[in-house]
Amino acid sequence: MSKEDTTVRQEAVQNPESYRLTVLRPGGNDTCLIAGIIDDAATRKRVNDAVMESYPTVEQVGFVDLDPASPKLMMAGGEFCGNATRSTAWLALGGQPGELLVQVSGVSKLLRAGVTAKKEAFAEMPIYGDPKKIMEDPDIPGNYIVEMEGITQYIDFRPLNPAVSREEVK
Known part of the structure; x- marks a missing residue:
């Protein structure tokens, strides 16, 4: 961790209302990344809650060490987040x-991530090789639960209810 990241981390731990952050929109939803890794889950939650209150469009918060030699991402809840990994x-x-290897919360191995020549960010997804990790929803046949390392995805193939906007679904 760089000296600057250490200073920012100490400041965030002591005063969660004072930290350096950036809000990105990598996949259509706002992701907030805060400089400095905070190991304490309770402190991450306090900072997360303060950010969510101040920036209502933010959907997830992560803490980063942006050293290109060994970048790290710790999501506020300790989960994996593909959009935050791309943003990191x-x-x-x-x-x-x-291209670089990123240490990401919720995942045991380093993930390959980077930026293409067309300026598009990408990230490796921590997918299990076991097809048993993909299960049809027993309550809604045709929809699927996909377990990945650090996160579970739900695939809903039902048509969007016309009374609900796409923004509400996010």
Whole structure:
């Protein structure tokens, strides 16, 4: 961790209302990344709650160390987040094309992430090789529960209810 990240981390732990952050929109939903990894889950939650209150469009909060030699991402809830991983790579590479390995919460191995020549951020998904990790929802046949390392995805193939907007679904 860089000296600057250590200072920011100490400041955030002591005063969760005072920290350096950036809000990105990598996949249509706002992701907030805060400089400095905070190990304490209770402190991450306090900072997360303060951010969510101040920035109501933010859907997830992560804490980052942007050292390009060993970038790290710790989500507020300790889960994996693909959009935050892509955003971490983008910031660590300064938006320039390249590839790196990112240590991400909820995942046991380093994940490959980076920026393409077309300036598109990408990230490896921590997918299990076991097809048993994909299960049909017993309550709603045709929909699926997909277990991944650090997160579970729900795939809903039902048509969107016309009374509900796409923004409400997010």
